[in-house]
Amino acid sequence: MKKLFNSMLLSSAFAISALASSSITVYSVSDDIANIGVKDKQWQNAKEFEILLYPQTTITLNDKNANEINAHNKATKAFVKAVSDGKNIAFKLRWADKTKSIQSSNAFGNTEFADGFAVQFASNYSDPKKLPYIGMGSKDRPVVVYLQKAIEKHFEPNGNGDVETQVNRNNTYAFNSSINTDLENFDAEVEKQALQKYQKAFVSEGFRSMTEIKDDTSKFNSEMNYCSHWFSQNEWEGVIVRSLNDEYATFSKEPFPVAFALWDGEKMGRDGLKNLSTWVVAQFEGIKTQTNFKNEVDYDLPQANIENGESLTKMHCGSCHNYAQTNEAASSYMAPNLSNIGGYSTTPYLIESILEPSAVVVAGYNTNAHSNFAWYYLDENGNRTSAMPAFDYLTQEELNDIVAYLKTLKEEVK
Amino acid sequence: MSKRQLAMVMDLNKCIGCQTCTVACKTQWTNRNGREYMYWNNVETYPGTGYPKNWMDLGGGFDAAGDLQEGVIPHIEADYGVPWDYNFEDLAKGQQLTPNIEPTWGPNWDEDQGAGDFPNDNYFFYIPRICNHCTNPGCLSSCPRDAIFKRDQDGVVLVDLDRCQGYRYCIAGCPYKKIYFNPKISKSEKCILCFPRIEQGLPPACAQQCVGRIRFVGFLDDEESQVHKLVYKYKVALPLNAHKGTGPNVYYIPPTEAPPKFDANGNVIEGSNRIPHEELEKLFGTEVHAAIKTVKDEMQKRKETGKSELMDLLIAYQHSEMFRLDHNYYKSLENSKLAPLDNRYIKGKNTQKISYFKAGE
Numbered sequence: 001m002k003k004l005f006n007s008m009l010l011s012s013a014f015a016i017s018a019l020a021s022s023s024i025t026v027y028s029v030s031d032d033i034a035n036i037g038v039k040d041k042q043w044q045n046a047k048e049f050e051i052l053l054y055p056q057t058t059i060t061l062n063d064k065n066a067n068e069i070n071a072h073n074k075a076t077k078a079f080v081k082a083v084s085d086g087k088n089i090a091f092k093l094r095w096a097d098k099t100k101s102i103q104s105s106n107a108f109g110n111t112e113f114a115d116g117f118a119v120q121f122a123s124n125y126s127d128p129k130k131l132p133y134i135g136m137g138s139k140d141r142p143v144v145v146y147l148q149k150a151i152e153k154h155f156e157p158n159g160n161g162d163v164e165t166q167v168n169r170n171n172t173y174a175f176n177s178s179i180n181t182d183l184e185n186f187d188a189e190v191e192k193q194a195l196q197k198y199q200k201a202f203v204s205e206g207f208r209s210m211t212e213i214k215d216d217t218s219k220f221n222s223e224m225n226y227c228s229h230w231f232s233q234n235e236w237e238g239v240i241v242r243s244l245n246d247e248y249a250t251f252s253k254e255p256f257p258v259a260f261a262l263w264d265g266e267k268m269g270r271d272g273l274k275n276l277s278t279w280v281v282a283q284f285e286g287i288k289t290q291t292n293f294k295n296e297v298d299y300d301l302p303q304a305n306i307e308n309g310e311s312l313t314k315m316h317c318g319s320c321h322n323y324a325q326t327n328e329a330a331s332s333y334m335a336p337n338l339s340n341i342g343g344y345s346t347t348p349y350l351i352e353s354i355l356e357p358s359a360v361v362v363a364g365y366n367t368n369a370h371s372n373f374a375w376y377y378l379d380e381n382g383n384r385t386s387a388m389p390a391f392d393y394l395t396q397e398e399l400n401d402i403v404a405y406l407k408t409l410k411e412e413v414k
Numbered sequence: 415m416s417k418r419q420l421a422m423v424m425d426l427n428k429c430i431g432c433q434t435c436t437v438a439c440k441t442q443w444t445n446r447n448g449r450e451y452m453y454w455n456n457v458e459t460y461p462g463t464g465y466p467k468n469w470m471d472l473g474g475g476f477d478a479a480g481d482l483q484e485g486v487i488p489h490i491e492a493d494y495g496v497p498w499d500y501n502f503e504d505l506a507k508g509q510q511l512t513p514n515i516e517p518t519w520g521p522n523w524d525e526d527q528g529a530g531d532f533p534n535d536n537y538f539f540y541i542p543r544i545c546n547h548c549t550n551p552g553c554l555s556s557c558p559r560d561a562i563f564k565r566d567q568d569g570v571v572l573v574d575l576d577r578c579q580g581y582r583y584c585i586a587g588c589p590y591k592k593i594y595f596n597p598k599i600s601k602s603e604k605c606i607l608c609f610p611r612i613e614q615g616l617p618p619a620c621a622q623q624c625v626g627r628i629r630f631v632g633f634l635d636d637e638e639s640q641v642h643k644l645v646y647k648y649k650v651a652l653p654l655n656a657h658k659g660t661g662p663n664v665y666y667i668p669p670t671e672a673p674p675k676f677d678a679n680g681n682v683i684e685g686s687n688r689i690p691h692e693e694l695e696k697l698f699g700t701e702v703h704a705a706i707k708t709v710k711d712e713m714q715k716r717k718e719t720g721k722s723e724l725m726d727l728l729i730a731y732q733h734s735e736m737f738r739l740d741h742n743y744y745k746s747l748e749n750s751k752l753a754p755l756d757n758r759y760i761k762g763k764n765t766q767k768i769s770y771f772k773a774g775e
Binding site for chain 1: 555
């Protein structure tokens with residue numbers, strides 16, 4: 001009887017995980033979608049896929065209030081649609097958020113944070129076993145990220161070389177409204193230069209290296225819209241559309257990996273204070289591909305012994321890594337926290353990280369922040385050697401057990 | 415750590431709290447475009463809440479092991495104070511002078527209150543504060559974008575506004591709360607030590623305008639500089655809250671001179687000093703006792719012999735004896751770009767068109 005109960009539990013667990021997709025179908029549409037918005041009719045025939053996003057707990061930053069608010073975050077769901085018109089590819093996300101958090105540009109806004117979302121693509125995905133690190137890529141494995149945040153129109157003086165227009169509007173010598181209209185002209189100029197929306201594209205090879213693409217070499221568009229429902233949860237809808245080909249990433253007919261991130265402004269979300277998905281495979285509608293790409297990007301290890309994996313993890317990993325509310329590591333700054341590693345990592349990534357820790361090195365903290373706990377060593381050519389030794393002496397079985405256990409390390413879905 | 419380090423020494427014995435430095439800085443840099451609430455330079459009363467309110471209790475900096483500590487982002491209304499204005503134009507029409515908002519808090523809300531019982535042993539003194547341009551800055555260490563860098567040529571700590579994404583971890587990380595968020599551009603901004611002036615051989619606006627002539631500016635490694643002599647030779651200038659582990663480069667000569675206390679009958683208690691040395695120890699560490707002794711001894715020596723290099727330095731007869739800046743030094747560096755601490759971005763590895771903070775070029 002007990003066995004039956006267990007297997008029932010197991011199958012219900014499967015039923016839950018089966019709802020969340022590890023792949024998305026990109027539907028073909030005939031209309032031009034270069035400027036597609038959240039309400040456009042091109043979305044009508046695209047099926048919606050449920051994606052789980054887990055709280056980023058790899059590193060904890062230094063904002064005390066934010067850390068307290070976010071200490072017990074759960075995984076969240078986003079519902080994703082994808083369409084392509086042959087020239088552009090668009091993703092639409094829908095996610096529940098009971099408060100609309102806008103970061104205003106007025107003087108009172110210094111502790112306001114914005115809701116937002118991002119879509120991440122791997123620049124090179126020819127080898128599904130060597131995808132970029134999920135947290136904004138890794139060295140020599142760049143990603144391109146499109147971000148929109150609910151930040152009000154703001155004026156960014158730098159980058160345009162327009163510092164000289166930053167004059168004091170109270171300066172009655174410069175702005176004597178009874179004599180001239182300089183103040184009105186100045187206001188018009190600021191209005192013209194102000195960024196209307198916080199929409200940005202970045203290239204990145206791991207956190208701290210994220211660099212904004214400001215030269216229009218990656219054409220994209222995005223939109224965010226908050227929907228208040230009296231009958232159900234309030235939610236955001238967001239769209240990001242980019243061209244299928246540019247110098248940062250190219251998509252043809254082959255399936256490709258994509259990842260999503262969400263920020264909750266009410267919880268002071270920004271930067272790493274976010275929920276993010278694992279690499280999800282997007283496949284074009286109706287196109288049969290030769291490769292088994294989807295199953296190579298991520299797969300389960302059904303033969304593995306998770307209990308054995310747990311004790312092996314404790315033995316081999318626990319002295320440096322914290323995970324699953326265990327804090328046995330020498331220091332919380334010693335190594336990436338693995339508490340949600342199962343939520344946002346793929347099986348090949350975990351295997352690679354254990355066997356070849358220097359293949360993908362998580363950039364971690366600013367090197368000055370916790371200087372006693374370097375996660376990597378730099379040589380004169382900028383190559384990073386991970387502080388973690390290679391665990392290549394593990395047997396295949398032990399390795400699978402550990403990875404299978406690590407894949408269970410993730411928060412519940414809210 | 416930078417190759418060279420600029421430093422400022424402020425003589426607290428001479429600060430009269432006139433806020434001329436504050437105004438010099440504000441009109442130069444912060445009276446516009448989202449910076450209205452910021453005071454890159456402020457003068458606060460000690461004991462007092464300071465600016466922003468209770469900044470010493472808001473975390474940041476490093477512990478003894480060198481680990482960055484959690485901190486808090488102060489709130490503009492509760493901690494900094496929302497700037498307000500008056501309807502001066504309406505006075506001519508016979509209206510009352512009223513503020514445009516109801517002020518609830520502001521910098522210097524508790525100015526000159528101090529501590530102790532008036533008139534017997536009440537006391538206060540002023541502390542002018544700017545960014546400390548730390549050797550190991552808390553703001554730089556807490557930035558997850560590597561947007562803050564320390565200039566190699568003079569140790570000035572700057573925000574690369576192209577890299578800054580307005581995350582505000584720097585504000586939590588600074589134990590002096592001397593970096594601010596500009597909501598209008600959604601980026602952090604801070605005191606730049608008037609580097610465009612420094613590079614021309616001019617002292618920062620706050621130091622130039624100081625009517626008490628309390629501020630000395632120069633390179634710490636320049637043995638002829640006033641700052642070198644005050645910090646290393648006489649050891650009378652001490653960093654504020656050095657235990658926060660950031661290696662601040664603004665130094666203070668502690669207030670050694672204060673009126674004596676009165677007894678219950680209102681008579682002067684000879685030899686007493688209103689400013690408790692324990693309070694100074696809290697701010698400047700145990701070295702403060704030796705510093706006070708040196709200043710007192712040199713004063714005595716000057717009285718007796720008429721000679722004291724330290725007293726001559728502190729009197730600061732003229733501007734040329736307060737600032738040792740080197741225009742030619744900067745001129746010789748003109749061809750070298752500003753170097754961020756981590757030079758991975760110099761080559762524009764990820765995009766060819768990264769634009770860097772241009773002002774120093």
